[in-house]
Amino acid sequence: MTGLIHATGLHAELGGSLVLKNADLLLDQGQFLAVIGPNGAGKSSLLRAVLRLLPIQSGRIEICGQDVSGLAPQKLSHFLSYIPQGHIAHWPLDVETLVALGRRQKHHVFEKLRDEDHDAIEKALRAVGLQAFRKRPLSTLSGGEKARAFIARALASQARILMVDEPVAALDPRHQLQVMGLLKDLCSDHDIGVVSVLHELHLATRYCDAFLLVNEGMTQLIGYGELPSNVDTIERVFGIKVQNLPQGGYGAVGFR
Amino acid sequence: MKRDLELNTLLLLLLLVSLLLSLMIGQADINLSQLFSGLFSGRDDDPYRIIVQDIRLPRIITGVLVGGTLGLSGAALQGLLRNPLADPGVIGVSASAGLGAVLAIQYGLAALSAFFVPAMAMLGACLCTIALVLLARRDSSVLTLILIGVGLNALAGALTSLAINFSQNPFALSEMVLWLLGALTNRSLTDVLLALPFMVIGGAFLFAAGPALRLLTLGEDVAQVSGVNLKLTRLLCIIGSGLSVGAAVAVAGMVGFVGLIVPHIIRPWVGFDPQRLLFPSMISGALLVLWADILVRLLPTTAELKLGVVTALIGGPFFLYLVVKTRRGMR
Numbered sequence: 001m002t003g004l005i006h007a008t009g010l011h012a013e014l015g016g017s018l019v020l021k022n023a024d025l026l027l028d029q030g031q032f033l034a035v036i037g038p039n040g041a042g043k044s045s046l047l048r049a050v051l052r053l054l055p056i057q058s059g060r061i062e063i064c065g066q067d068v069s070g071l072a073p074q075k076l077s078h079f080l081s082y083i084p085q086g087h088i089a090h091w092p093l094d095v096e097t098l099v100a101l102g103r104r105q106k107h108h109v110f111e112k113l114r115d116e117d118h119d120a121i122e123k124a125l126r127a128v129g130l131q132a133f134r135k136r137p138l139s140t141l142s143g144g145e146k147a148r149a150f151i152a153r154a155l156a157s158q159a160r161i162l163m164v165d166e167p168v169a170a171l172d173p174r175h176q177l178q179v180m181g182l183l184k185d186l187c188s189d190h191d192i193g194v195v196s197v198l199h200e201l202h203l204a205t206r207y208c209d210a211f212l213l214v215n216e217g218m219t220q221l222i223g224y225g226e227l228p229s230n231v232d233t234i235e236r237v238f239g240i241k242v243q244n245l246p247q248g249g250y251g252a253v254g255f256r
Numbered sequence: 257m258k259r260d261l262e263l264n265t266l267l268l269l270l271l272l273v274s275l276l277l278s279l280m281i282g283q284a285d286i287n288l289s290q291l292f293s294g295l296f297s298g299r300d301d302d303p304y305r306i307i308v309q310d311i312r313l314p315r316i317i318t319g320v321l322v323g324g325t326l327g328l329s330g331a332a333l334q335g336l337l338r339n340p341l342a343d344p345g346v347i348g349v350s351a352s353a354g355l356g357a358v359l360a361i362q363y364g365l366a367a368l369s370a371f372f373v374p375a376m377a378m379l380g381a382c383l384c385t386i387a388l389v390l391l392a393r394r395d396s397s398v399l400t401l402i403l404i405g406v407g408l409n410a411l412a413g414a415l416t417s418l419a420i421n422f423s424q425n426p427f428a429l430s431e432m433v434l435w436l437l438g439a440l441t442n443r444s445l446t447d448v449l450l451a452l453p454f455m456v457i458g459g460a461f462l463f464a465a466g467p468a469l470r471l472l473t474l475g476e477d478v479a480q481v482s483g484v485n486l487k488l489t490r491l492l493c494i495i496g497s498g499l500s501v502g503a504a505v506a507v508a509g510m511v512g513f514v515g516l517i518v519p520h521i522i523r524p525w526v527g528f529d530p531q532r533l534l535f536p537s538m539i540s541g542a543l544l545v546l547w548a549d550i551l552v553r554l555l556p557t558t559a560e561l562k563l564g565v566v567t568a569l570i571g572g573p574f575f576l577y578l579v580v581k582t583r584r585g586m587r
Contacts, residue, residue, distance in 0.1 A: 077483035090338040091528040105483040
């Protein structure tokens with residue numbers, strides 16, 4: 001079984017209007033799926049519906065082969081980890097405490113961290129290259145370091161599915177490449193699947209294996225190989241002109 | 257956690273020393289041997305027994321319980337609302353307890369038995385807690401909870417002013433106003449026994465919310481995906497604060513600023529962790545009230561200073577200093 005997420009026919013409402021119309025989201029093990037689409041298309045809503053943060057009117061969501069409607073939230077947290085937009089921490093915890101939060105759902109609430117937890121935290125810190133930053137408060141980190149610290153927390157949970165909402169927004173180009181590379185490596189090295197909302201078309205087309213185009217609450221899955229024949233659809237949905245970049249992938253070059 | 261052991265031990269030692277000092281200092285200073293002879297004496301006419309057991313001990317125990325409650329509840333509410341300006345007053349419980357006490361004085365219940373004032377205050381706090389839970393049940397957002405709290409706070413404050421406004425009896429009037437200022441004077445062990453169960457149960461609720469408060473650092477969505485039951489956490493914090501702060505106001509009146517400033521002082525010492533903040537905030541709250549009360553007894557003022565006035569006088573400027581300092585640091 002390689003299907004991590006099998007969500008089909010999702011309908012969801014937000015503030016009285018339909019934000020998801022028969023939307024599907026399929027994710028396989030080792031896959032890096034980009035969710036692309038214009039602002040307000042329903043990308044975040046799609047993620048939130050799968051995460052059960054947004055109730056669905058109809059549809060079926062299976063996570064790692066299990067129907068989520070019968071699954072306790074506590075149980076679901078073993079499979080899914082979520083990194084929302086903006087990397088918000090209301091208090092400037094240190095990096096290690098933040099990463100350790102990824103282990104909380106493994107235990108009864110007041111249990112102490114065990115050896116396996118410390119191992120997982122250590123591994124996660126190493127994977128994102130923040131070992132030297134473990135005692136640093138989050139408030140002293142740069143945007144890129146913060147993004148990596150939040151990925152480490154998700155990794156420490158050892159969840160097989162990582163749901164990320166705009167991981168590279170507000171990062172400089174160097175950190176954008178770094179974070180995208182990190183997410184791609186995670187997919188290939190750790191048997192996990194990553195779903196990421198992305199606005200950076202050039203990064204999505206260079207790093208991701210498949211694209212879920214969301215438009216007005218509806219979804220269309222585009223495989224990496226099928227990309228060239230779907231360029232027209234992407235141009236129409238975004239109202240832009242895209243061009244093949246010399247280093248691979250596509251980038252917006254003007255209005256349509 | 258191991259790294260908090262030193263901090264907590266230090267605070268507990270400080271509390272112990274402060275307790276002893278507080279028992280020794282007052283209108284009649286007594287030394288350590290007199291203190292212990294008074295503490296363990298069984299003779300009714302022993303002056304040291306009267307000073308220690310009848311006068312100072314109930315007052316000091318009340319102070320420790322009230323301070324601990326306010327510190328703990330302030331820390332928990334700031335964690336839940338993720339707002340460093342939250343304090344037990346913000347959810348309206350203190351003002352409602354104050355209203356209950358004022359009504360007890362206004363309608364002469366206080367004249368029947370002194371027990372009615374704290375009992376009515378507790379009733380006011382419980383009603384406010386129930387109203388909060390019912391009103392916040394449908395909408396889960398933190399902002400709604402704060403706004404409902406502010407509304408209830410204003411309503412209870414207005415009704416309290418109304419009671420004072422209509423009061424015909426100057427004695428009752430002065431009693432109401434003085435009661436609202438907050439004080440530990442003339443506390444008996446009966447008051448302590450009335451408040452204690454509510455404080456213990458409420459405190460246990462707040463500690464139970466600790467792990468969820470830590471995950472809430474990353475926002476409600478992440479906490480929920482991580483398996484936190486948001487509704488339960490909110491209930492634990494509201495009911496926990498309602499019961500314990502209600503009991504604190506019932507026995508000591510309005511003692512402001514403790515719940516607001518104590519978590520701010522402690523936060524840097526526990527790595528800004530909302531869960532690790534709870535215990536040291538409780539002990540520090542007790543310390544703050546204990547020392548404010550020692551100050552009340554030491555300062556040679558003509559009328560005795562009210563405890564709530566002192567905590568506000570220390571708390572206000574100190575809070576401003578903290579805001580300027582920490583906001584610069586957190587940026």
